[in-house]
Amino acid sequence: KLKYISTMFRDTFTFTPSTLRSLRLQRELQDLEDERRALYRSPRNRQTAAVSQSVFRESRTLSQLSSDSAVHDALCNGDLDKIRVIFKSKEAVNATIQTVSHELNWSAELGLWSLISKQKQTSALHIAAERGHTACVKHLLGHGADVNAAPGGATALHTACANGHTECAQLLLSIGANPNAISEDGYAPLHLCTSPQTFLCAKLLLEHNARVNLQTKDRENTPLHIAAKHGLDKHVDLYLNYCAYSHKKNREGETALNAACSYADKPEAFGRYYKVCKMLINWGANVKTAGKKNHTPLHNACGNGHPDIVKLLLLHGASVNAKNSAGYTPMDCILQAVEDYLEQHPERIVVDLLNHGAGxxxxxxxxxxxxxxxxxxxxxxxxxxxxxxxxxxxxxxxxxxxxxxxxxxxxxxxxxxxxxxxxxxxxxxxxxxxxxxxxxxxxxxxxxxxxxxxxxxxxxxxx
Structure with a gap:
């Protein structure tokens, strides 16, 4: 009947695109219903028809998982009851889910910020692990979730470790998650342990044979570089005790000590960065190694107005008159930063440099x-x-x-x-x-x- 109506009036009336889509959808549903009834007319085909209908329902469910906001909300909120209902089969558990995020993007051509939408592929396991919903992760793994799948370029272990969800990481590792899996961006899970709350995750990874000296693809940073950059003294101590190389250089020729001195620019974190530098030096880091733009650790510490690190470097033989690529000495660096670090007593740095032979x-x-x-x-x-x-x-x-x-x-x-x-x-x-x-x-x-x-x-x- 629907087919007849749409054919009869196609040339008589002008239909809007939305009306045509509605008619097509109704026609498809009508065709499916006709097929189902035809199958049931024959007793020997009723069983086959029932199976086909079940497969159809599951197929539609899988397609809806990709963009169903209710499914996404259940995963984000850790609603275990709903997740048990939705994710019963291996196919559903491993279905790819599409998410959309909105980000501000600067347009130099237009001279303004614009809101852009970015689509990302993920899975139920990734969302649950990212949010730290251990019970949900356990249910999904128990129903056949692929522990090493990386639909969006990273595994569930990457997301769990990046967010410091120790129990989820433990569960994933116990099922066989690869602690050395490399994401699409070139990072292993250990590289993503960048905050104090990720310490136990880092420890778990190392206990499961994560490679402590594995380098990132882009800048060739080791986990030690990254921990030093973020002033994570406990992470640094952990990595060094797992035989991390304190003298290892990244693509720009910088060691972890260079990284620590370069990013020690927030007075409230000075204490942590000092501990990091002291540990690295005690484990053999070279205080004279020059990295990006020929900056030594002393150049960076002076530029960041950190008197305690400056004293530490000088006591261990830092070159007080070394020049960087711009021809600046450490003294030049502190004098250029005096106004920014008045409360950190820049005169202490100047006096120490002078007493160690600054020109x-x-x-x-x-x-x-x-x-x-x-x-x-x-x-x-x-x-x-x-x-x-x-x-x-x-x-x-x-x-x-x-x-x-x-x-x-x-x-x-x-x-x-x-x-x-x-x-x-x-x-x-x-x-x-x-x-x-x-x-x-x-x-x-x-x-x-x-x-x-x-x-x-x-x-x-x-x-």
Whole structure:
């Protein structure tokens, strides 16, 4: 009847596309119903018809799984009762599920942000493992889920470890998940342990023979590089005790120590990064290894205003006057960062560099530390004569000048005047000792006040 109506009026009436689609769908359903009834007219075919109808229902269910939001919600929420109803067969458990995410994308051509939709292939096991729904993961594995399937380019173990779901990772590994599976992006599960809550996952992976020195495909980073980059001191300790190579270099020639010093730029995480650097050095990391743009760990630590790491590197033989590709020394790096790290006492770094033999600073660089009187004092005490202040005096903020007026006025009074004999003697001795100031002066049998003076103790004025 439907077929007759659509044929009869096709040339008589104008149907909208949606109307035509509706008619086609109804016609298909009618055809299927006619076939079912025809099969049931013959008793010997009733059993075959029942099987066919069952297969049809399952086929439709599998196709609906791909985009059914109710199914996706059940998996995301860990609704075990619904999951038991939906995922009964091996085919359903391993069905590919399509998800859509919306991301902001910057268009340089249009000069604005646009919302774009991205489709991603996944599976029920991946979604459950990503959300940490252990009971759901167990049900899916018990019904034949492929533990090493990677419909979206990564396995369920990748997603479980990336999100720190230890119980899910344990379950997947016990079923035979590959701890060294490489994702489409070139990462093993161990590379995705990038937060403190992933520590137990990392431990589980290593206990199941994950390769601790496996490198990523893109930048050739090891798990040790990645843990050091994120300041994960417990991860670093774990990897080193599983024989991670502290001297291993990535594609850019950087070791884990380079990575730690490069990313130690948040004061609230300074303590963790210091522990990481100390462990790496104790396990043989070379403090002189230069990586990207010829930056050494000391360049990076100075650029990030981390006084404790700077001291640690210097005590282990870091090259105080090494130059990077731009020709900058570690001293140049800290002077360029003074204003950003005032609360971290950049003068401590400057004094340590000077006591380890840092070369003289061009007076033009004084402008960069105009907001830090303590840093300026340390530098001025390496000059036998105070240079002209024209290059920096106008850069001092009024509030800083008022707070440290005694210091700044003492500088002005000493311009082009001879320094004290005591200061000149200090300069002579320090020039003689060079890089040995930090080690020799404390060994001299001098009063504490004299030793501190020689090591550039800050006093708050210039004389």
């Amino acid at each position: 003289p600073v061009d007076p033009k660089m004084l402008k960069q530390c105009a907001v830090s009187p303590w840093t300026m004092e340390a530098l001025l005490n390496t000059y036998e004569v105070i240079p002209l202040c024209d290059s920096w005096i106008e850069s001092v903020p009024l509030d800083v000048w008022q707070k440290h007026q005694v210091f700044y006025e003492s500088i002005i009074q000493m311009i082009n005047k001879p320094r004290s004999l005591q200061h000149l003697a200090r300069c002579a001795l320090r020039n003689y000792l060079g890089t040995r100031c930090h080690s020799v002066i404390p060994q001299l049998q001098l009063p504490n006040s004299s030793a501190e003076f020689l090591l550039l103790k800050l006093e708050g004025y210039i004389k």
